[in-house]
Amino acid sequence: MKGVVIALGSLNGQEVAARMIDGQLEDLLVAMPDGTLAPGAICRARVGRQIKGMGGVFLDLPGGQSGFLRQAKGLRPGQTLLVQVSGVPEPGKAVPVTPRLTIKGRYGIVTPDAPGVNVSRQVTEEGEPARLAALGQAAMAGADASMGLILRSGAEGVAEGVLTEDIAALRDLAQRLLADTSGPPELLLDAPGPHDTAWRDWTTPDPDEVATGPTALRDHGVIDAMDALIAPVVRLPGGASMAVEPTRALVAVDVNTAEGSPAAGLKASIAAARELPRQLRLRGLGGQVLVDFAPFPRKERTTLEQVLRAAFRRDGPATTLAGWTPLGNFELQRRREAMPLAAALRHRGG
The missing domain is CATH 3.30.230 (Ribosomal Protein S5; domain 2)
Known part of the structure; x- marks a missing residue:
């Protein structure tokens, strides 16, 4: 379907908002588990222990959760301050927060x-x-x-x-x-849910349709698109493919081409570079990302880097392009702004 459609619904009792542009899923918001401090939430926190060499301090957050603030100067144990959740923590780690509120x-x-x-x-x-x-x-x-x-x-x-x-x-x-x-640690302003966030943030381009109701997600292809995101393999033009597989330590990306020529390898790698920001965002993936591009001439690395920079510049979350490793892979670091889609659906029984 041509045009911009915003579909608002739920899946397994979990609020979902999706934006489809010309039939392709471009933005996806899925509610985080109950009791989770989502990015954007503002809390009153208490300064806890400081650990030398970590460049920050642990905070006591509401609900017995622990936060980590990359700032220790001028803070003392027991002090209260306002902080905002700035990302989604890795499993078993403290919630990242910032004192700069928006x-x-x-x-x-x-x-x-x-x-x-x-x-x-x-x-x-x-x-x-x-x-x-x-x-x-x-x-x-x-x-x-x-x-x-x-x-x-x-x-x-x-x-x-x-x-x-x-x-x-x-x-x-x-x-x-x-x-x-x-006062004690307390949630002062919760982050908005997917439907409210969609209303707040998806103002441009103007939607041609806002679909609601129990069948809105399925009627507009959102469910099928989400199913495709759960699978690791992404199809690229010309028969090439890209596998996006999160591990505990990093997100591994492997690009393959249907042909063995250097020209085909560069073409597949460029297609993967353009698609990678969208795939990471929709899948809720961040942290360290290691990309094994298809084989292509070393002299073309600058061309591929330019494509990567342009693609991530247009995308939302802050991303640091670290560069090439000695083994020829490309490293980048991306801020975690959402729970991994597979984990979020699994939590709700999806």
């Missing part, structure tokens, strides 16, 4: 300790950046000088009254959170 809405993001009003670079309509900047300045007038605002791309063309209301709500919420620093 309170995100549909049209704006309030940024405590990051002053100033900024407009997304994706806002390009003539005169719109200036309009939004002026509106943001007016909406933040009287707020604490350390509090900033980012106008999101979805704010482009939105009426002043709607934007002002959204920013005011975010500003009030931020002020309440910043004043709530005393």
Whole structure:
């Protein structure tokens, strides 16, 4: 089906949101298990033990969970502070958190300790950046000088009254959170679920249809696409393939081509590089990723690196391209922003 369809439903009692573009799954959100601190959640935490040489400190989080903050300077055991969950931990490890809070809405993001009003670079309509900047300045007038605002791309063309209301709500919420620093570890603001996140973040491009109901996911091919994501092998153009297999230590990616020529190897590797960010994002995979590309001439490495950089630049989660290993594989590090899809469905009996 041509166009953009957002499908909202549930699978095994688990909330799911999907965005299909021209019949292909481009974005997928699956609810994390109950009791899990999802990325975006804001908590009051207590400083625990500091371990020399780790460059950070462990925190006591709500529900008896443990967090890890990559910052120890100026903190003392027993101190309380506000933190935001910044990623999904590896099994058995502490929840990664950050002290830099962002309170995100549909049209704006309030940024405590990051002053100033900024407009997304994706806002390009003539005169719109200036309009939004002026509106943001007016909406933040009287707020604490350390509090900033980012106008999101979805704010482009939105009426002043709607934007002002959204920013005011975010500003009030931020002020309440910043004043709530005393007491035991507590969840102060939970991360939104998949349906609310889809409404908040999937504003561009405008959807042609928002499908809801018990059959929305199946009717629009989401279930079939999810089944394909559980399988390790991804089909690439020209008969090539890419296997994406997570292990406890890393995500292993193996690219194969149907032909044995160097030209075919480069073509398959380029196709894999373009598809890899999407596959990692939809599968909920992050951490260390090791890619064994199909054989191709060594002199073409620069070409492939350019394709990789462009592909990951367009994608969401922060990714560090570490480079080539002595054995000729490519290493990268990707922030964990979601629970692996297979684990999330397995947890709910899927």
